[in-house]
Amino acid sequence: MAEKTAVREGYDQLAETYTESRTITSPATEIARSFAGGFSSGDRLLDAGCGGGKPVLSLLTEHARTVGIDFSRAQLDIARSNAPSSELAMGDLTQLPYGNDTFAGIVCYWALIHVPLDEHQAVIDEFARLLEPGGRLLLIEGTNAWTGENDGWLETDVRMEWEIAGETTTATQLERAGFEIIDRTRVAENMTDDGSDELPWVVFEGAVVDY
Numbered sequence: 221m222a223e224k225t226a227v228r229e230g231y232d233q234l235a236e237t238y239t240e241s242r243t244i245t246s247p248a249t250e251i252a253r254s255f256a257g258g259f260s261s262g263d264r265l266l267d268a269g270c271g272g273g274k275p276v277l278s279l280l281t282e283h284a285r286t287v288g289i290d291f292s293r294a295q296l297d298i299a300r301s302n303a304p305s306s307e308l309a310m311g312d313l314t315q316l317p318y319g320n321d322t323f324a325g326i327v328c329y330w331a332l333i334h335v336p337l338d339e340h341q342a343v344i345d346e347f348a349r350l351l352e353p354g355g356r357l358l359l360i361e362g363t364n365a366w367t368g369e370n371d372g373w374l375e376t377d378v379r380m381e382w383e384i385a386g387e388t389t390t391a392t393q394l395e396r397a398g399f400e401i402i403d404r405t406r407v408a409e410n411m412t413d414d415g416s417d418e419l420p421w422v423v424f425e426g427a428v429v430d431y
Contacts, residue, residue, distance in 0.1 A: 248407050
């Protein structure tokens with residue numbers, strides 16, 4: 221099982237390296253850019269697992285009022301520079317510190333995959349709770365289920381842990397939480413500097429229809 225403290229400490233240690241590795245022009249980022257364009261300045265959006273704020277949180281700020289939450293203090297320190305107009309908070313995705321129907325949209329990129337598998341449903345349920353009726357979620361997950369760790373992630377000496385539920389399980393969890401899956405797009409993203417660790421991901425877009 222992914223150990224949350226180890227994941228948080230890992231992201232603290234490689235905060236700058238990880239932020240620099242996230243490209244502005246990746247396929248998944250372009251999907252997030254299109255998603256954000258569907259909101260207006262009066263809407264409130266949440267980047268759940270915002271990391272250093274690049275690129276997703278920073279592009280969300282171009283369209284709406286934004287909140288970024290992460291459990292890595294070092295990542296949030298970087299996000300203050302990359303998305304200075306955003307409200308930032310430290311927290312756990314299984315217990316988000318916001319009331320019901322707070323957000324018009326939520327983006328969760330490469331965050332659920334670090335949560336223990338037996339808590340994935342709780343996170344998705346939290347997203348449904350926080351979204352206003354008809355609110356939309358953009359969530360990325362691995363296409364294939366996989367649990368493991370990298371001892372030298374991003375060519376550093378930092379160990380990182382992963383718990384990927386896979387496309388089929390995540391789709392079921394979304395529907396169980398009251399989401400209608402509007403779209404799902406499969407993308408390939410490099411998770412290492414040299415491009416040797418390209419993995420298949422799926423981006424879900426869902427709307428709350430029953431919570």
